[in-house]
Amino acid sequence: MIEASGITKRFGSTLALDGVDLSVGAGTVVGLLGPNGAGKTTLVRILATLLPPDGGRASVAGFDVVRDAVSLRSMIGLAGQFAAVDEILTGRENLELVGLLYHLGKKERRRRAQEVLERLTLADAGDRQVRTYSGGMRRRLDLGASLVGRPPVLILDEPTTGLDPATRIDLWQFIADLVAEGTTLLLTTQYLEEADRLADRIVVIDHGHVIAEGTSAELKATLGRDLLEVTVTDADRLGDAARLVADLGHADPVLDPAKRLVSVASGGGAATVVEAARRLAEAGVSLDDIGLRRPSLDDVFLTLTGHGAGDEAPPTGPGELVLGATEGSYR
Amino acid sequence: MTTAGTGALPASSLAPAATPRPVTFSVAVRDVAGITGRNLRRIVRTPQLMLFSSVQPVMFVLLFRYVFGGAIHAPNGNYADYLMPGIFVQTALFGGASTSVGLAQDLGGGIIDRFRSLPMARSAVLAGRTIADLVRNLGVVVLMVVVGLLVGFRFHGSVVTDIGGLLLVLAMGYAFSWVFAAVGLAVKDPETAQVAGFLPLFPLIFASSAFVPVSTMPAWLRDFADVQPVSVTVDAVRALVEGGPVEHWLWQSLVWIAGILVVFFVLAVRLYRKA
Numbered sequence: 184m185i186e187a188s189g190i191t192k193r194f195g196s197t198l199a200l201d202g203v204d205l206s207v208g209a210g211t212v213v214g215l216l217g218p219n220g221a222g223k224t225t226l227v228r229i230l231a232t233l234l235p236p237d238g239g240r241a242s243v244a245g246f247d248v249v250r251d252a253v254s255l256r257s258m259i260g261l262a263g264q265f266a267a268v269d270e271i272l273t274g275r276e277n278l279e280l281v282g283l284l285y286h287l288g289k290k291e292r293r294r295r296a297q298e299v300l301e302r303l304t305l306a307d308a309g310d311r312q313v314r315t316y317s318g319g320m321r322r323r324l325d326l327g328a329s330l331v332g333r334p335p336v337l338i339l340d341e342p343t344t345g346l347d348p349a350t351r352i353d354l355w356q357f358i359a360d361l362v363a364e365g366t367t368l369l370l371t372t373q374y375l376e377e378a379d380r381l382a383d384r385i386v387v388i389d390h391g392h393v394i395a396e397g398t399s400a401e402l403k404a405t406l407g408r409d410l411l412e413v414t415v416t417d418a419d420r421l422g423d424a425a426r427l428v429a430d431l432g433h434a435d436p437v438l439d440p441a442k443r444l445v446s447v448a449s450g451g452g453a454a455t456v457v458e459a460a461r462r463l464a465e466a467g468v469s470l471d472d473i474g475l476r477r478p479s480l481d482d483v484f485l486t487l488t489g490h491g492a493g494d495e496a497p498p499t500g501p502g503e504l505v506l507g508a509t510e511g512s513y514r
Numbered sequence: 515m516t517t518a519g520t521g522a523l524p525a526s527s528l529a530p531a532a533t534p535r536p537v538t539f540s541v542a543v544r545d546v547a548g549i550t551g552r553n554l555r556r557i558v559r560t561p562q563l564m565l566f567s568s569v570q571p572v573m574f575v576l577l578f579r580y581v582f583g584g585a586i587h588a589p590n591g592n593y594a595d596y597l598m599p600g601i602f603v604q605t606a607l608f609g610g611a612s613t614s615v616g617l618a619q620d621l622g623g624g625i626i627d628r629f630r631s632l633p634m635a636r637s638a639v640l641a642g643r644t645i646a647d648l649v650r651n652l653g654v655v656v657l658m659v660v661v662g663l664l665v666g667f668r669f670h671g672s673v674v675t676d677i678g679g680l681l682l683v684l685a686m687g688y689a690f691s692w693v694f695a696a697v698g699l700a701v702k703d704p705e706t707a708q709v710a711g712f713l714p715l716f717p718l719i720f721a722s723s724a725f726v727p728v729s730t731m732p733a734w735l736r737d738f739a740d741v742q743p744v745s746v747t748v749d750a751v752r753a754l755v756e757g758g759p760v761e762h763w764l765w766q767s768l769v770w771i772a773g774i775l776v777v778f779f780v781l782a783v784r785l786y787r788k789a
């Protein structure tokens with residue numbers, strides 16, 4: 184459905200994309216994962232015909248982004264990184280305007296605007312000016328605008344950045360429903376957890392290069408193991424704690440006296456935490472914290488590139504507040 | 515990895531395959547109407563903006579009519595009649611400046627990206643913007659006619675020439691909307707657009723026959739003031755609404771309007787493509 188090969192794009196001296204290949208099969212979801220400045224938005228803008236590529240070829244639904252741009256646009260729905268809705272119009276008017284520009288009849292646009300408002304739980308706010316909306320409502324409306332034309336291909340650029348965890352989970356569910364109905368989806372994100380949750384395949388890009396791709400399970404296998412982390416109350420017991428948990432890990436424990444923290448790479452899942460807690464309790468080592476940490480985006484980039492996620496460090500993930508989520512700590 | 519053959523669409527209740535349709539003229543007209551409607555709604559819903567942008571020309575009327583007017587010797591003796599055609603043109607040009615601010619705002623807000631990702635006629639964003647501002651200008655010019663009548667201005671032409679004069683004012687405002695569209699697209703920032711739009715207006719409006727007879731200016735300035743678009747348009751409007759020989763000014767004004775339209779239409783469209 185989306186095919187791109189060897190895409191390059193340069194802005195002045197910045198090489199934003201340096202030969203990117205991407206393929207999204209019909210009805211599948213690809214998550215484009217990368218830190219700030221990786222080139223995600225640039226790639227999305229090229230695929231949505233907002234920006235011509237300097238080199239390489241790309242097509243969506245068989246339409247070339249340069250030669251068949253006009254036809255291509257009726258096949259895609261785009262929700263850009265920043266909400267692109269009119270503040271002065273109401274939510275409903277925004278959706279109906281988009282419907283008009285997809286060349287739907289008057290009745291049909293009314294019907295679809297109502298349908299989208301209901302699906303995105305904006306029906307009550309539909310007749311209010313968008314400037315009275317919260318950030319999350321705006322984001323939902325923006326996503327809704329990309330659905331009015333019922334395009335077979337959706338392109339969402341960081342759809343949940345800046346949303347609170349509950350809203351994020353709602354939006355994930357909504358996106359998952361769309362996908363279940365057969366929509367092809369390309370989504371960019373800075374959150375490993377999000378890609379993990381929604382995407383069939385994940386493509387990691389950094390500095391305009393694809394540095395890894397595969398299913399989330401494949402990537403995780405290459406990204407290193409869970410870390411068991413134990414924070415003791417009394418710094419003097421740090422050595423004891425390290426000795427007690429040492430054989431639960433695959434490598435030697437790492438000690439951080441300043442944080443009173445012992446961490447050890449481990450593959451045993453939650454059972455490891457339970458076992459460690461039991462041993463430490465028996466030995467009378469009192470704890471401030473114990474948990475299992477999945478690799479964060481930072482760890483991913485460290486592993487993949489040997490450098491951190493960049494100066495503008497991305498958030499390490501929304502997972503902290505989402506219990507049981509992949510990237511969050513099980514605390 | 516699974517790769518779809520070209521054009522293969524998923525069967526889905528939510529995504530019945532959209533069929534690409536070429537952008538025909540009638541489709542483009544609907545797109546323009548849609549964007550114009552959107553912009554008019556914005557204008558109607560920010561009445562405070564409309565109010566304050568009307569206060570300024572009213573102040574100019576009062577300032578020139580009552581403060582400077584006594585010292586300015588109008589050729590036919592009645593300064594209100596001399597002044598108001600100048601005010602009409604000035605108001606229409608200042609009104610055109612809202613085009614640059616509006617476009618720059620849209621660019622910054624990302625809504626232009628949305629429009630450009632839709633299968634709409636690309637020209638509709640610029641056309642819809644300038645047409646909405648034309649409608650707005652119509653309102654402001656009518657208001658200025660009322661203000662003019664209150665301070666002693668009178669129409670002396672026939673119904674046809676009076677209306678023709680006001681249409682010429684609007685045509686001039688519309689041509690300048692395209693100048694401002696280009697400015698807004700070039701600077702991309704609403705505040706800068708506001709200032710950058712007004713800069714070229716000042717010499718055009720004040721070094722013209724809008725408020726004072728050109729004959730009182732030094733020769734070097736007079737050479738400029740005699741031929742520039744604001745002067746010839748103001749003189750044409752004056753001739754139309756006050757009576758007198760029209761042709762000389764009217765054709766010059768129409769040539770200017772057509773020239774400005776063509777040049778800045780092409781420029782704005784080009785900037786829009788790249789923006």
Ligand SMILES: Nc1ncnc2c1ncn2[C@@H]1O[C@H](COP(=O)(O)OP(=O)(O)OP(=O)(O)O)[C@@H](O)[C@H]1O
Binds near residue numbers: 197199217219224226
């Ligand atoms: N219009 C532009 N002019 C100049 N440089 C640009 C432009 N757009 C993007 N860049 C540069 O290209 C690189 C890639 O930017 P891009 O916006 O694609 O990153 P991103 O992955 O979307 O980042 P983020 O997560 O911050 O949204 C960056 O170095 C950016 O500074």
Ligand SMILES: [Mg+2]
Binds near residue numbers: 223224340
């Ligand atoms: Mg981005």
